[in-house]
Amino acid sequence: MNGLGAAGAQALHLIGDGDAHLVDIVLLSLRVSLTAVVIACLVGLPLGATIAVGRFPGRHALIVVLNALMGLPPVVVGLVVYLLLSRAGPLGAMGLLFTPSAMVIAQAILIAPIVTALSRQVIEDAWDEYREQLRSLGEHRLGAAVTLLWDVRFSLVTIVLAGFGRAAAEVGAVMIVGGNIDGVTRVMTTTIALETSKGDLPLALGLGLVLLTIVLALNAAAYVVKETAQRRYG
Amino acid sequence: MRAPSTLLPLQLEGLVFAAGGRRIVDGVTLTLDAAARSVIIGPNGAGKSVLLRLCHGLLQPTAGRIRWNAPELPGGPRRQAMVFQRPVLLRRSALANVVYGLSVGGVATDAREERAREALHKVGLAALASRPARVLSGGEQQRLALARAWALKPEVLFLDEPTASLDPGAAYEIEKIVTAMHDAGTKIVLVTHNLGQARRLGDEILFMRQGRIAERAAAKDFFRRPESPEAARFLEGELPW
Numbered sequence: 001m002n003g004l005g006a007a008g009a010q011a012l013h014l015i016g017d018g019d020a021h022l023v024d025i026v027l028l029s030l031r032v033s034l035t036a037v038v039i040a041c042l043v044g045l046p047l048g049a050t051i052a053v054g055r056f057p058g059r060h061a062l063i064v065v066l067n068a069l070m071g072l073p074p075v076v077v078g079l080v081v082y083l084l085l086s087r088a089g090p091l092g093a094m095g096l097l098f099t100p101s102a103m104v105i106a107q108a109i110l111i112a113p114i115v116t117a118l119s120r121q122v123i124e125d126a127w128d129e130y131r132e133q134l135r136s137l138g139e140h141r142l143g144a145a146v147t148l149l150w151d152v153r154f155s156l157v158t159i160v161l162a163g164f165g166r167a168a169a170e171v172g173a174v175m176i177v178g179g180n181i182d183g184v185t186r187v188m189t190t191t192i193a194l195e196t197s198k199g200d201l202p203l204a205l206g207l208g209l210v211l212l213t214i215v216l217a218l219n220a221a222a223y224v225v226k227e228t229a230q231r232r233y234g
Numbered sequence: 235m236r237a238p239s240t241l242l243p244l245q246l247e248g249l250v251f252a253a254g255g256r257r258i259v260d261g262v263t264l265t266l267d268a269a270a271r272s273v274i275i276g277p278n279g280a281g282k283s284v285l286l287r288l289c290h291g292l293l294q295p296t297a298g299r300i301r302w303n304a305p306e307l308p309g310g311p312r313r314q315a316m317v318f319q320r321p322v323l324l325r326r327s328a329l330a331n332v333v334y335g336l337s338v339g340g341v342a343t344d345a346r347e348e349r350a351r352e353a354l355h356k357v358g359l360a361a362l363a364s365r366p367a368r369v370l371s372g373g374e375q376q377r378l379a380l381a382r383a384w385a386l387k388p389e390v391l392f393l394d395e396p397t398a399s400l401d402p403g404a405a406y407e408i409e410k411i412v413t414a415m416h417d418a419g420t421k422i423v424l425v426t427h428n429l430g431q432a433r434r435l436g437d438e439i440l441f442m443r444q445g446r447i448a449e450r451a452a453a454k455d456f457f458r459r460p461e462s463p464e465a466a467r468f469l470e471g472e473l474p475w
Binding site for chain 2: 132133134135138139140232233
C-alpha cells in the first residue's frame with residue numbers, strides 16, 4: 001500500500017510538471033490510436049451500412065464472422081501484421097515495421113471489425129424501421145445506406161469511441177509491430193508494461209492515470225453529445 | 235380526357251399474396267380509376283394493408299398481376315406515394331424531411347426548398363419548418379408525412395390507417411389535407427377502421443373480408459344498405475371472426 005501511495009504521489013508530480021518524456025508518449029499514443037480509428041471508420045462505417053441494407057449470399061455468415069472478429073486478440077493481429085511487414089514478408093519492402101505506421105495498421109485492423117459490426121447492428125435496426133418508407137419514396141439501397149448512416153449519427157459516436165477505447169488500451173499489437181522503441185514507437189500501454197517490469201512504478205502509474213482520464217473524458221463527451229442530440233432530434 | 239401517360243387506371247388481376255401458408259390476399263381483381271376516392275374497410279386481418287402494399291410495390295404478389303396504365307420507370311422517380319399509420323421521419327428538421335423526399339424523387343436541387351416550404355404551408359406546418367421532425371406531436375408528424383408526399387405531387391396517394399393513433403382533432407386535420415390533395419387531383423386510396431372517416435372521405439367503399447373484395451359500392455349506397463350480409467354485420471359491429 002505504501003508503495004502504491006508513494007508511486008501515486010510521484011506519478012501525479014510527473015503529470016503536474018508536464019514531464020516532457022511522458023507528454024511525448026501520450027501524444028504518440030493519441031496520434032496512433034486516433035489515426036487508426038479514422039481509418040477503421042472510413043472502412044467500417046460504409047461497410048457496416050452496406051451489410052445492414054444489403055442482400056447477398058453469405059450475408060449471415062459474414063455477420064457471424066464480423067461479430068467474432070470483435071474479439072480478435074491484439075497479439076494475434078500484431079503477429080500477422082508483423083509477418084506481413086517483416087523484411088521477408090510480402091510488404092517488407094515498404095520498411096514499415098517498428099514505425100508508428102505499423103502500429104496504426106495493426107490497430108486499424110483490430111478495431112475495424114468492431115466499428116463494422118456495431119454500426120451494422122445499429123443501422124440494421126434503423127433499416128427495419130425505415131425500410132418501407134424509404135422504398136416508398138423510391139430510395140435505392142445505396143442511398144438508403146447513406147441516409148441511415150446520417151440518421152443514426154449520434155449512436156455512431158458511441159461506436160467510434162468504443163473503437164478508440166479498444167485501440168488506446170491494447171498493448172499486444174503495438175508491442176509486437178512497434179517494438180516499443182524509446183522515443184519512436186513507445187506508447188502509453190507499452191511503456192506501462194515495460195516500466196512495471198523494470199520497477200519504475202511512478203511513470204507506469206502516471207501513464208495509467210492519463211490513459212484512464214482520456215478514456216473517461218471521451219466517454220463523458222460522447223454521453224453528453226448523445227443525450228443532447230436525442231433530446232433535440234428525438 | 236386522360237393523357238396516355240397517367241398511372242391510372244390501376245388494374246389488379248387475380249392478385250394473391252401468401253405468407254406462412256396463409257393467403258392474406260386471395261384473388262383480388264379490380265380496377266381503380268382516377269376520379270373517385272376509394273376507401274378500403276374491413277375487419278382486422280382481412281388483407282387491407284397488404285393489398286395497399288402490393289399496389290404500391292412494397293410487396294411482391296405471389297400470383298396475379300398489377301397493371302398500371304403507364305407504369306413508373308424502374309429506378310425513375312415515383313409518381314405514387316404512401317402514408318403509413320406511424321409516420322417514419324428522419325432525424326432532421328421538418329423542412330429537411332420534405333426536401334429529402336424531393337431529392338430522392340429526382341427534383342432539381344434549386345427547386346426543392348421552395349416546393350418543400352409550399353408543401354409545409356399547405357399542411358399548416360410552415361411555422362415549424364426548422365423544428366426537428368421527431369419531436370413534433372403525433373398529429374404534426376403525420377401532417378409532415380403528408381407534406382412530404384404532397385410535395386412530390388403524386389398521381390396516387392395510398393394511406394394506411396393514417397389517423398389510427400391520433401386524437402379526433404388531429405385526425406380531422408389529416409382528413410382536411412387528404413381532401414385538399416384529392417381536390418388538387420391526386421387519387422386517394424385509403425385504408426381505415428374508422429367508419430365515420432370512411433363515410434366522410436369515401437366516394438366508393440371496398441369492403442374486404444378474408445383476403446377478398448366482398449363488396450364494392452358507392453359510399454352512400456354502402457352505408458345506407460350494404461348488399462352482402464357480412465358487410466351489414468360489419469357495419470353493425472357484429473361480425474364475429
